[in-house]
Amino acid sequence: MQELKTKGLVLREVAVGEADKIITIFTEEQGKISVSARGARKPRSRFVAGTQVFAYCDFILYKGKNNWNLSQVEVIETFHNLRNDIYVLSCGIYMMELLETVGEENSPNEKLLKLTLYTLWKLANGELDPKLVLRIYEWKVMSFSGFTPEVIFCVHCGEEKEYFPFFSIPEGGVLCEECCDIDSSAKKILPGTLYTIHYILSSDLKALFQFQVSPQVLKELSVLSQAFVGYYLDKKFKTLAFIEELGSAY
Ligand SMILES: [Zn+2]
Structure with missing residues (x-):
């Protein structure tokens, strides 16, 4: 046996x-x-x-x-503290759904498991805004699952610029001013939001939860990461809608 x-x-x-x-x-x-x-x-x-x-x-x-x-x-x-608050609990359940979606059978991914345990611990600790914790987790999970967005070079012309005003979800990264016409659905992105994504993608676990963002950046980051996750995983997460609903009451 x-x-x-x-x-x-x-x-x-x-x-x-x-x-x-x-x-x-x-x-x-x-x-x-x-x-x-x-x-x-x-x-x-x-x-x-x-x-x-x-x-x-x-x-x-x-x-x-x-x-x-x-x-x-x-x-x-058991991450027992996650169960003390319905909002935090829902965030944790969404993380489990996300991991179940990207996780594959017979395909161990130690990085993904470590990231998830560390993020659950941060979420249960309550030091950081749960919304920011989720966004960090989303970008990192996508990257560890083979969907790393391009944030250094324009996804169309390949040039490295100081300023990228747009982010294209279907093209998978930033667009420079000259190339923004190639995707009419490209979203405007603040330098602070772009910097935050870059920071998340390039940080190791210890540095990953050591920063704060402005409410404006967090809002833009949320819209962008949820659109990115939904597009590449081709899935709508019901728990995410529930979290958004709960969040407006917080
Ligand atoms: Zn370009």
Whole structure:
């Protein structure tokens, strides 16, 4: 019987039958996998804590006929503070949806897992505006998944300029003044917003959450990153709409 020992983060849980669950885990060893957790919904089950969304655990799994089954789980971190606030909780759930969308089976991505754990920790800590935390996560996830926007050279003429007034989502990066006509849907971008994207893309984990932006830049950054994510992942995230709705009340 094939066995797998791996660290992993629970992205999603779905109730099955009377007391079982199917969980989606982003694992260190094999990327995204689906695991059946027998009896995990029974109150006294030893699987209760380790099969909830955001649980980061040491898992031991064994391969059944068609899918992985949970054999043992030891919780490392639950990010419990995320559950104290509906807004923060929704932001965390959106992160899990984003990771589930870009995550692939049999394709481990350690950078992506580390980034996600670090971002969840920052989100749970509450030091930084959750909106900014999400934008940082979005640009970084896209970049780690092969969709790095071009922010140094014009995507059309290839020239490096001091000032790029436009960002084209379909072209995947900045446009100079001379080339802005090639995409009528190109969005105006402030130098501060462009600098912020560049900073996010080029920073390592430690420096990633060490900055603040003006409300104007955060607003533009949000519009741009959500459009970028939606376009390249070809998906509308319902949780994101919910977060926006909640956000206006905050
Ligand atoms: Zn150009």
